[in-house]
Amino acid sequence: MKIVGFLGSPRKHGNTAILLNRIMEGAKKEGSDCILYHTNDLNIKGCQGCNACKRNLNGIHTVCTFDKDISCNRWFLVHNQE
Template identity: 55%
Template structure:
């Protein structure tokens, strides 16, 4: 099983990256092949709404680092997208990435594309400073629904709250919990 982790944070070595890598560590322990991408290292431009992806090869025509991610995602069985919560929603980096998925994963209401998109497993992970994990729940629910409309098989939305109290790597409770998410992704043992 191939699993890709995306850290949609402006900080390469911040909480989001640590959380994603801990999830991937749990997956790797179960035999998965894993890879991390850090959006802080990538040049990804916003969608230009040019609809070039609707013509020709049905791929985004913007030549930037998103092309690498499309190729990697095409060969992956599962994705883990992590984002800090800024102003009650995903980071700007995560939003640009999500908008650019339009070229490959938007519902085209055609059996051909539904079959192509269906079944790609996805785990969403948000971290936030606020200690109330339910504070932004309506947004997290909306984001899950949006990815489901794109035909992703969303296996979970996890919120790591209270990040104002110190870095993620110092929270002993997170080490096991994050690894268990990665393990569950490989073993397909998700709570109902």
């Protein structure tokens, strides 16, 4: 199983972080593939509606053109987790 965690708190060692880290550690011990995002450290911007990611070039869809840490590609991976 793949698990994606998001820590939205600015406190990397606060109560929420401790709880989330323990959950992720337990999941890893059970064989899950885990990834944790500290959203306060990331450049996250919502979709701007330019449709660049939907353009079709020779049968291949392109990717998000904005320079940000969480792009359409990563959201695709998040949405396809088990």
